[in-house]
Amino acid sequence: MSANGAIDARAEMLSGAKSLAVAPPPSRERGVTSDLSIDEALLLHSAGWEPVDLVCGVSVVSVPIGVWNWGQGEITVASVAHNAAVKGASDQLRDECIKVHGHGVVGVRVEVEVRTHHIDVELVGTAVRPIDAKNLPASPFVSDLSARDFTLLKGAGWLPVGLAFGASFAYAPRRSAGDVMKQKTQNIELTNFTEAMYSARETAMERMQRSALDVGGQGVVQVKVTEGPMHFARHAVGFTAWGTAVRLVAESHQFMQPQVILPLNDAVVTFEAQSLRSS
């Protein structure tokens, strides 16, 4: 670092190059793996946390034959299968996190595939812990918030407590033959589909909120939803909702008081190497 506190990138590069000029002694240390970017790693560090290991959870749950046939109301078996697959994957992710002494998992990538006879769920994220942490928590949290959002949330006095998930599948009941004939020449709302979608949505949202309460959350942030008819059964609609359950750990919410910035740059693209520590 130069006298005025600004970073001397060349000197740092030279130090790094010199460190590689000598062969390191053989090490049996367990290397850290993470899918965080360098920005996210630095942000975590500024909040007193560090990445530990890349962790995964996968679950494949079967859906019995005949479940998607015509019917009425919720397709309970499919909803149960979906929630079981999410829970199975989430439990595995949490187990892997415990094994590497992590306190939680951030940046979890959620991939769900609903197929005719099975539902596949994959969760991948990075286990993290406070720097110099000694005690393990009773149960690590699982969160799909990025390290950036995690740091911001923590600064505001909140912490993630778990992944909240809810899913529901419902049949769009058949219209009667009379209705089909009557509506053939009309521009008309298909209330069977609208009602099925409403039903699936309300049930899934309720399940998501209940799962947040189950893990001790006060609310859910960054909720994502997917909805629509199943590609293999157009008469069945599905709705899934998930997000990160959060809880206030400070006495009260900490207002971040962001600084307002008004860029006065010309609309010319220029390059400026920015230091992490410049004021």
Added chain:
Amino acid sequence: MSDSSLELPEAAVRRLESSAFSSGLTVPDFAACLDLGLQPVGLVQGFCVMRWGWYGAGSGYMRGINPYAPGPQNNGGYAETYRCPHGFVSNEHRMWGQNIEQTWVEEAWSAGYGSAYRRMLDEAVSLGAHGVIGVTDRINPLADTGTTEFHFLGTAVKVEDGPPPAGGPWTTYLAGQRLTKSIEAGFMPVAVVATMASVRVWAYCMTEYLMEGSRGWGGPTSPYEVEQVSKAHMAVRQLARKQVRQQLSGDTLHGARIEVANRELSQGDEVIDCTLRGNRMRRFKDFDDVPPPRPTVRLT
């Protein structure tokens, strides 16, 4: 072409001997590179085309001949056997199944990836480079012939007034601002690392039934976890991470990307391939204190 010799193709030698340098860096990355004291010396590449053998019936690359052996090609890799709970024999009934790590596939992948990587390094060495930045690697199937092309590309650089690295040029997927931040944070790139793990699922009767939605004999009537397939998915990811960790020697893997591809062969039978790659970084100084980030709102 030998794996590690400096016998480069004649055209490559001509190109590398030119007085003009070439680079794959964008203008901002190029500027950041100069700011770091890195001198680009040339665009370096490595190729390797691998043909995958026939792994089907009669190939010798099969599961074991009985439920007690994982197969001759497994080389002590991961293997797990599942036995039929029904207790009867039939031609159409899969009495046992296996999850097997396809070590022969992993070795072939590593050979292709490693050869292309070393060939890129050979070009960098011939230019007297200290490192290669902005590395990209592409792995493309060529036609439908079980043939795969591995292609590496990066910009060879010299560190101004810097000593040559002990173990040959260092490499990284990073360039520009992200590389600058890594160096400032005390992480020096060592190498790009990548591994591929492959697990073949030979379904047994219960897996077959569950994956086609039927209950089978005495099977569950409600949703049920398909244990064999779930375990295969977990195993392939764990193997990839284990293999990468073996390459780290205590260093850190940054910006890891994990990608999984599965090919269904029949009901329950599938091949799951997991690729994991990232930047192996070595800490050369402790983190400086990073000030708490200041939230900002941008008015535009």
